[in-house]
Amino acid sequence: MFIHWALREIHLKIVYYGPGLSGKTENLKYIYSRIDPSLKSDMVMLKTREDRTIFFDFLQLEVGNIGGKKPKFNLYTVPGQIHYDLTRKVVLNGVDGIVFVADSQKEMMDANLDTLLDLEKHLIMDGKSLENFPWVLQYNKRDLPSIEAVADMDKKLNLFNVPSFEAVAMKGTGVFTTLKEVIKQVVTHVQSQLEEKRMSA
Amino acid sequence: MEMANHRYCVGTILSQQQFEKISGCLLDLAEKLRVSAVLLVNSSGRVVTQKIGSSWKVDSTLLSTLTASSYAAAKEIARLLGEKDNFKMVLHEGKDHNVYVSTVNENFFLIVAFESGVALGMVRLFTKRTISQLLPVLSEEEEGGIRLEHVFDRKFQTLLGDELDRTFKEE
Numbered sequence: 279m280f281i282h283w284a285l286r287e288i289h290l291k292i293v294y295y296g297p298g299l300s301g302k303t304e305n306l307k308y309i310y311s312r313i314d315p316s317l318k319s320d321m322v323m324l325k326t327r328e329d330r331t332i333f334f335d336f337l338q339l340e341v342g343n344i345g346g347k348k349p350k351f352n353l354y355t356v357p358g359q360i361h362y363d364l365t366r367k368v369v370l371n372g373v374d375g376i377v378f379v380a381d382s383q384k385e386m387m388d389a390n391l392d393t394l395l396d397l398e399k400h401l402i403m404d405g406k407s408l409e410n411f412p413w414v415l416q417y418n419k420r421d422l423p424s425i426e427a428v429a430d431m432d433k434k435l436n437l438f439n440v441p442s443f444e445a446v447a448m449k450g451t452g453v454f455t456t457l458k459e460v461i462k463q464v465v466t467h468v469q470s471q472l473e474e475k476r477m478s479a
Numbered sequence: 480m481e482m483a484n485h486r487y488c489v490g491t492i493l494s495q496q497q498f499e500k501i502s503g504c505l506l507d508l509a510e511k512l513r514v515s516a517v518l519l520v521n522s523s524g525r526v527v528t529q530k531i532g533s534s535w536k537v538d539s540t541l542l543s544t545l546t547a548s549s550y551a552a553a554k555e556i557a558r559l560l561g562e563k564d565n566f567k568m569v570l571h572e573g574k575d576h577n578v579y580v581s582t583v584n585e586n587f588f589l590i591v592a593f594e595s596g597v598a599l600g601m602v603r604l605f606t607k608r609t610i611s612q613l614l615p616v617l618s619e620e621e622e623g624g625i626r627l628e629h630v631f632d633r634k635f636q637t638l639l640g641d642e643l644d645r646t647f648k649e650e
Binding site: 279280281282283284285287288291309312313315319320322325333334336338341342344345347349352364365367368371372386402403432446450452453455458461462465468469472476 | 491492493494495498499521522523524525527538545548549552554555570592594608614627628631633634635636638640642643644646647648649
């Protein structure tokens with residue numbers, strides 16, 4: 279989080295994390311396609327020749343003036359492929375909230391869990407943890423055949439009972455619901471931290 | 480509790496007074512060097528302030544985001560090589576345009592974009608002086624009278640929720 283008080287701007291960083299091809303970039307593409315041009319930056323996509331994310335995708339969103347303050351949401355994706363471990367660490371720097379985009383296909387359950395553990399590893403290195411950090415789960419690709427039941431995905435991935443959403447990111451289903459919830463989680467988290475600080479003062 | 484103190488402290492909030500002092504330092508640097516643009520950016524890639532020439536047409540949000548990421552990548556490269564701190568500077572050198580990136584402190588760095596006619600030595604010399612002026616300003620611990628609990632009060636959350644519903648609508 280960064281607050282530029284002279285400009286009344288509040289910057290929050292949201293990172294979309296998940297295994298390769300789970301639909302992180304598709305989330306940002308849909309958001310970009312649906313937002314008024316005056317409220318968004320250009321979308322940056324750093325890709326390989328094979329159209330896979332090599333570093334990150336980026337999109338900045340605004341929602342106008344909120345009680346005299348201007349929140350800006352900086353959305354990033356990470357490269358999902360296993361060998362980009364250090365790149366994911368770089369992108370997570372300064373993160374305020376995370377959307378974990380899980381692939382609902384049955385054969386992807388191991389990859390989902392491995393990536394979630396990889397995320398936890400990076401958070402712990404930065405003094406955070408999935409247990410006390412604002413994040414949400416998105417179960418993507420719900421339109422495909424041979425998908426895992428939501429209850430089973432919850433059992434395998436939703437280790438801390440965070441909000442979870444079904445989605446078909448390519449069609450936009452569940453994309454904004456997920457984004458709104460992670461922003462809400464971030465703001466609630468900041469408020470609870472401030473409350474803790476006040477109580478301990 | 481330690482985590483909360485760590486995350487929302489110096490470097491998180493920039494007061495009006497700090498902003499004005501920083502703007503003065505950057506204006507001074509931009510005028511001395513006659514460069515295309517000078518930007519102070521935080522480690523997440525957010526522009527704190529910038530001084531740009533009249534011909535500057537570049538999207539500063541994208542420039543700062545990309546630079547912050549390449550800068551963070553350079554930090555990891557330094558670590559891999561066993562360099563104790565991050566590289567002191569990163570230079571992108573082109574035929575006509577150059578970008579010089581220099582560490583200010585743990586949370587901030589400076590981007591100087593300049594054309595080929597400007598000597599790199601001059602850029603390095605004056606940037607170093609500017610950084611020494613910026614350091615005490617950025618380490619000021621007072622928050623300029625800003626109380627975070629007033630920024631993130633219940634009213635803010637309600638208004639934000641309403642605005643998000645209005646702006647982020649699925650088909």
